[in-house]
Amino acid sequence: MRSFLTLSAIVTASIVVGIALFLLYFSLPLLEGSGLEKTIVGGGDGDLSYGVLPALVGTLWISLLSTLFALFISLFTSMGLESLSGKRYTRFVESFYEILSSIPTVVYAFLGIVLLLPHMRALFGGSGMSILSASIVLSLVISPTMILYFRESFSTVPREYRVVVYSLGGDEGSYIRRVLLPFRAKSLKVGTIMGFARASGDTMVSLMLAGNSLEIPISPLDGARTLTTHIALLFAEDFDSAEFRSIFVAGLILMSVTISIIVSIRKMGAKDVG
């Protein structure tokens, strides 16, 4: 019994290490010597050259932009819900956001193709596939979870605070702005970082909506590929090629991002990441 427990614990806990080692093993040949530069900026001898730099920039663009949108949406939404709290429908609204958070990413991405892209095309011309399109859809993907997280952290604020604010002549707006938000600033930060983590790790939305182009994007209307879509597009490549190996470098970067996010959240003292 004990040996079975020990075995399964070791197996499960070492998966992370296993993943890291695999990624390192496959990407090491590329990181040595002059390979490093080629891996990052590209410049192979083939007709297409693959650096991970465009993908890295693309990931930054899309995850930052979508986190920004999502922060706007979820901050105002959870404040709005807070000001309506106590009313009968807030419970209903919350289970509504819970259901939204369960909608598969690939479904959001598909809806982006049929509902958003035609409008983007009409507005900005071009294919409609861009950092902006992906970010808009991605922000809708991550907002419900952020809203639920913010709501939960708001719900543990002592009720007396509101009474005191009202007794001093304040109203709901002043309570939210002057007490609630400063009091829960840390949760807001943690929730936003978690949103960013989800955005940077998402594959399907960028794959289906960002255009996957190889150029380093300069404007949000440019197409882009992310580290995740770089993997999705090239995993079936020739196993010995530099392009194929570069996806492991992409994986390695993604994993480092994950680890640093976890470390920073841990440092902030909030243990709950989900």
Added chain:
Amino acid sequence: MSGDRLLLHISRVVVVAITAIYLSILFHIIIKGIDAIVSLGVSDITPAIWGSLTLVLLSVTMAIPLGVSSAIYMELYGSPKIVEIFDISFEILASIPSIVIGLFGFATLIALHRYIPSFRASLLLASISLCILVLPYIVKATRLGFSETPSDHKAVAYSLGATKEDVLFRIMLPSARGQIKKGIFLAIARSAEDTAVIMLTGAVASYGFVDGLLSPFEALPFYIYYTSAVYSDPGELLSIYEAALILICLSAIFIRLSSGISRGGAK
């Protein structure tokens, strides 16, 4: 004061606007999806439905014993240092992008295939990879359940001559049942919706019904991804809505179940 009021008004407007956007998205899918079910029937996507169900069943069945016993190990034998290391590694595992886990599965495939030629991208490989994806949810839920066990109950059990193992299996495990169930439902919802993992480990666009662990398979999320890139007629487009509606229902039911238990079950 007026700044405070303005903030309040803006946030109420945002609530209404965002809720309206989400509602219209949801209605769009529901209406088109029902239209699809009525006009197409489900025969085209039946293999994908069965594929998804099998996949979820397999991966969660693998994840439950592994996850629960890891949590038990941490509770029973783990020194504080070990527990902390395990905690961090599960936290990282829970946040790794799913495509990286898919890549891990794919790399394992390449490495293993040299030695075991019959091991190829398949239902088995995809289930194992998805199991890795959902394992942290099970571990986390089980540990939460353990930590919520009333300490009185543990003290009584000890006073009656129970060993650490007795207390765990007779008191803590039964009391963690609610949380474990919640974790399982969450794992089901997660493994049903994930596309990135199965895309690298064995999902194909057309295969037919699942017929073996070592065979490729169809699955709903991959069907949605693949078909939305290549559909060539309105019927095919409509079938995507059908798959999406079914997938949403599946995820929503299990997410609801998982949070329902946590609300009702926490004594």
Added chain:
Amino acid sequence: MIKVSNLSYGYGRKYLVRDLNATFRRGEITAITGRSGIGKSTFLKSINRLHEVERSDFFREGRIEIETSTLSGDVSSIEPHILRRSVGYIFQSPIPLPMSVEKNVSFAMDVAGCTREGAVRDALQSAHLWAEVKDRLDEDASRLSLGQQQRLAIARVLVMESEIILFDEPTSSLDPNSTRMIEELMVELSKEKTILLVSHDMEQIGRVADDVIALEEVSSNIR
């Protein structure tokens, strides 16, 4: 029998009690008194080593030796779960385990791996509870009344047939009627067993105890 010699204990770097010497004999009820917070419960828990699962900063000096028909020696030399099977413990509040009445009573046998025919019935009868619960054995134990729950807790201990039972303010949460029943039970049990009773209630001590030990304030309490 329990023999305590030069016993000192406390938490962290602070003594609660120093140099306690006492002997508790079979057939007697010894009451332990003292102001609250002085470590009466801790004293009981140090006998069956229950403090070890609750706090890790507990320390003890001196000896606590027990002698029963099955065990003898210093408590620190005995496996904790074996020790606890010989030393019954009744908590302040009944704390029914989240299982049926029957399972509660048989719990100690189940974990010890020795189930005896009729043991549950015998224990419930000795605890004067059988008549009230014989038709409710499958019900969840938390549905019994508080007084019944405390007698259940006693039955739960009796099933171990331990010769020592420690009562930690067993009636503090009960009504007078239930209190009276528990007191009668204690007296009855004391014929066969060594019983220690932590209590604040001087009247109760007068009613049941054969001997009293008052724990005293320690003068220099830093280790």
Added chain:
Amino acid sequence: MKKTFLAVFTAIVALYGSENADIFTKYEGTLRIAGGTAHIPTMKAVAKEIEKSNPRIKVAIAGGGSGVGIKKVGEGLVDIGNAGRAVTDKEKSRYGLVPFKWAIDAIAVAVNPSNPVSNLEREKVIDIFAGRIKNWKEVGGKDAPIDIYTRDSASGTRKVFWKKMLSKGEITPSANFVNSNGAMKRAIANDPNAIGFVSAGFLDDSVKGISVDGIYPDKKHILSGEYGCKRGLYSITKGQPEGLKKAFIDYMLSPHVQHDIVAKKGFIPVR
């Protein structure tokens, strides 16, 4: 020439005594196919016939691109790899690959049907894909920016197009990437300002093929050699095929499949 064709027909017909999928009755199991995406519609139709005549056979078809097909069949990850380009000698010798060509296909420059442009000089095509011509009005269309669609490096379609149409000229990295012929067709059908390249078999009323230097990629111009951007569609096995694999390859080359499926899907049969 015609006589040789006829001789082959009769030989095959005589060999199997049948033109349909009955030959599969003695086999069972799974046939895994991956690679070239131009092959997929034909393969799917063939698979449907086989599975209908013998439910014990299952055919799994995946895309990925020609490079993937060659690599996967070489590594033994699939039974048959598809490629929309010739297998190089290096690839052949490394894995012992045996390619079977079962159709000839042109790669067409494709635009949205609403686009008035229907002919481009080859130089203009090269300039458009390189990103030097950015607006449709520069080549006689409406005033709208050109949206370029391309494929990833595993694509045989891209490789052939790049060599034979673009003379190895650059494709701008700002182009959108799609990962199959099917996805290329869908993308162009959705985007009125799109230009891309697609297997001629995929042209229909949702995507418009255009003439290059006045030559349209139809059967006549492909066979005569006037339209130069063409390639074979191959199915590849590791070593000489046997059993179910052989039956499948033979079936692909049978007159029934060649005429009733390959030709109907818009490709030029080889037999």
